[in-house]
Amino acid sequence: MVNTQNTPSEHAHVTDLQGGNLYPDIVPEQEPPAYIASTSPMNQAGSEAVPLTSGDHKKPLPDSPTHAPTPLMSPPVVYLPPAIPIEELRTEPAVILCPHCNTLSLTRIRHKNGAANWLSCIGMLLLGITALGVCLVPFCITSLKDVIHECGHCHQVVGKYKRI
Ligand SMILES: [Zn+2]
Numbered sequence: 001m002v003n004t005q006n007t008p009s010e011h012a013h014v015t016d017l018q019g020g021n022l023y024p025d026i027v028p029e030q031e032p033p034a035y036i037a038s039t040s041p042m043n044q045a046g047s048e049a050v051p052l053t054s055g056d057h058k059k060p061l062p063d064s065p066t067h068a069p070t071p072l073m074s075p076p077v078v079y080l081p082p083a084i085p086i087e088e089l090r091t092e093p094a095v096i097l098c099p100h101c102n103t104l105s106l107t108r109i110r111h112k113n114g115a116a117n118w119l120s121c122i123g124m125l126l127l128g129i130t131a132l133g134v135c136l137v138p139f140c141i142t143s144l145k146d147v148i149h150e151c152g153h154c155h156q157v158v159g160k161y162k163r164i
Helices: 007-018 023-039 115-126 131-140
Strands: 094-096 104-108 110-113 146-150 157-161
Touching: 007 146
Parallel strands: none
Antiparallel strands: 094 104, 110 146, 146 157
């Protein structure tokens, strides 16, 4: 429309006709709703096809405010295996009937240096393996340590598994 001043009147009509082509400028205004429609359903996974065509007249469902999934408040159901006697505790956590709190609970284990660690260290000393403190390495080996079992409920020591 600004070019109509420098151009002849005949061209002015052409430009007016071209000005009529300004209607396509309105078309991009329809695209932003398409982007909004594509970004709003955040909860929708790739299961549904994303509208790629700009002429999509479908709007996001008004049910979209329910995007927050209903929280499942049901507590997790844990099935404990039958309790084993404390005398049968080994290197792995096990379900026991705690003698302190009379509760079925899974034991928590921790490791402590025991006879196996000391005997290994002394054996290496007797063999003369003392360079660079190698004889202290057995104290870092978990598989040589005794296993202390604590009640998972009251945290009292309920048993000990000794390697030797
Ligand atoms: Zn207990």
